[in-house]
Amino acid sequence: MDFELNEEQLMFRDMARRFAEQQMLPTLKECMREERFDPGLIKKFGNAGLLAPHMPQEYGGLGLDYVTSSIIWEELSKISLAMTQAALSGPIQPGTNLLDAGSDEQKKKWLPAICRGDLIFAGAVVEPNAGSDSSLTETTAVKQDEGWLINGNKIFITNGAEADLVIFTAQTDKSKGGRGIASFLVEKGTPGFSQIPQRGKISWRAGSEGTLRFADCRLPMENQVSPPGRGLRDALRGIDTARLFLAAGAVGVSQSCLEASIKYAKERVQFGKPIGGHQLIQGTIAEMAARIEASRWLTYRVADMKSKGLPHIKEMSYAKWFSTETALWVTAQAVKIHGSFGTFDDYPVGRHYQDIITSTILGGTAEIHKLTIGRQLLDISAFT
Numbered sequence: 001m002d003f004e005l006n007e008e009q010l011m012f013r014d015m016a017r018r019f020a021e022q023q024m025l026p027t028l029k030e031c032m033r034e035e036r037f038d039p040g041l042i043k044k045f046g047n048a049g050l051l052a053p054h055m056p057q058e059y060g061g062l063g064l065d066y067v068t069s070s071i072i073w074e075e076l077s078k079i080s081l082a083m084t085q086a087a088l089s090g091p092i093q094p095g096t097n098l099l100d101a102g103s104d105e106q107k108k109k110w111l112p113a114i115c116r117g118d119l120i121f122a123g124a125v126v127e128p129n130a131g132s133d134s135s136l137t138e139t140t141a142v143k144q145d146e147g148w149l150i151n152g153n154k155i156f157i158t159n160g161a162e163a164d165l166v167i168f169t170a171q172t173d174k175s176k177g178g179r180g181i182a183s184f185l186v187e188k189g190t191p192g193f194s195q196i197p198q199r200g201k202i203s204w205r206a207g208s209e210g211t212l213r214f215a216d217c218r219l220p221m222e223n224q225v226s227p228p229g230r231g232l233r234d235a236l237r238g239i240d241t242a243r244l245f246l247a248a249g250a251v252g253v254s255q256s257c258l259e260a261s262i263k264y265a266k267e268r269v270q271f272g273k274p275i276g277g278h279q280l281i282q283g284t285i286a287e288m289a290a291r292i293e294a295s296r297w298l299t300y301r302v303a304d305m306k307s308k309g310l311p312h313i314k315e316m317s318y319a320k321w322f323s324t325e326t327a328l329w330v331t332a333q334a335v336k337i338h339g340s341f342g343t344f345d346d347y348p349v350g351r352h353y354q355d356i357i358t359s360t361i362l363g364g365t366a367e368i369h370k371l372t373i374g375r376q377l378l379d380i381s382a383f384t
């Protein structure tokens with residue numbers, strides 16, 4: 001067991017820090033105020049080689065293990081988890097889904113362009129009436145002589161409005177529930193397929209989400225990725241990777257808030273001494289630090305298991321649930337330590353506080369992860 005970061009990990013951590021400070025921070029505040037994501041950031045990540053750390057080199061990724069990839073996410077998210085997710089999401093959930101389930105032809109055709117940042121890729125599972133329970137998918141795929149006829153709606157899709165390519169799930173036989181679900185690729189501009197931005201977010205305003213509509217959209221046979229019965233399972237493998245990076249991102253958010261709080265607590269004087277000299281503030285900072293350490297090691301541990309190909313369902317839920325809920329608590333403490341200054345977006349703690357709630361929801365809510373852990377421990381499913 002080695003708890004030290006190796007030279008390569010330190011190098012990627014520094015590289016990610018420099019990139020985030022130079023390419024993300026300068027536009028972050030304005031993007032959040034204007035509820036705007038700059039898709040050009042995806043190409044900048046591609047040029048820097050940081051867009052797809054975990055993807056195999058043969059498809060244009062860095063081929064890094066999941067611990068090193070998590071360290072990169074942690075560092076980028078110290079500036080903004082929302083912006084990191086918006087920029088890197090293509091190679092993660094949808095990218096991993098295509099890598100696992102796509103044909104050689106599909107992978108060669110699409111993955112290199114996705115990993116370079118030449119093509120925006122989105123993954124669409126969630127629907128207005130199918131959130132945590134994706135077996136309720138209502139989008140239908142009806143097999144026809146020369147392909148598939150698609151009808152339905154997807155919602156909350158990261159980069160859904162901008163995506164050049166989307167991998168999505170659809171029901172081929174309602175009577176089979178989750179076992180009837182297949183997955184398909186659809187390109188921007190396909191007749192019957194529309195992409196609509198979703199406005200009015202209170203969180204992740206520097207990211208972009210959209211709804212997708214399929215109205216008698218015809219897709220050729222070669223656009224099928226997973227056959228009926230495998231669509232949901234294969235999508236969940238992509239979501240597993242997204243969960244890891246959301247956990248790592250939450251660690252970065254928490255760490256950024258801790259560092260800002262320590263600095264502020266040393267500088268801000270009230271009642272004749274720095275507020276960091278008051279015992280209640282010290283106690284809060286100590287608790288923040290200890291909880292962040294626990295989040296980090298839960299995350300690195302499951303990243304290591306995933307790299308080694310070990311089963312890790314329970315451990316992924318530990319990391320995703322604990323790290324994001326910890327970050328929710330840590331960001332709130334950090335804002336309180338900064339007093340009213342913390343409630344303005346000039347301070348990183350205010351921006352993190354605004355954003356963090358979202359990471360507790362996507363990639364599985366806290367409740368879903370607790371039930372997943374419970375099912376593993378008790379061998380009884382509370383889902384059915």
Ligand SMILES: Cc1cc2nc3c(=O)[nH]c(=O)nc-3n(C[C@H](O)[C@H](O)[C@H](O)COP(=O)(O)OP(=O)(O)OC[C@H]3O[C@@H](n4cnc5c(N)ncnc54)[C@H](O)[C@@H]3O)c2cc1C
Pocket residue numbers: 122123124125126130131132133155156157158159204209358361362363364365366367368371382383
């Ligand atoms: C910024 C953002 C980006 C997103 N990007 C994508 C994307 O790219 N692709 C995609 O497919 N989706 C995406 N999503 C959707 C996201 O994955 C879903 O919102 C999430 O899975 C939860 O679904 P829901 O919102 O329908 O909540 P619901 O499932 O309706 O849950 C509502 C509440 O009920 C609780 N609950 C549900 N079931 C149970 C249970 N059995 N026991 C106890 N409590 C329960 C939940 O924990 C939650 O608190 C995104 C969402 C956001 C906010």
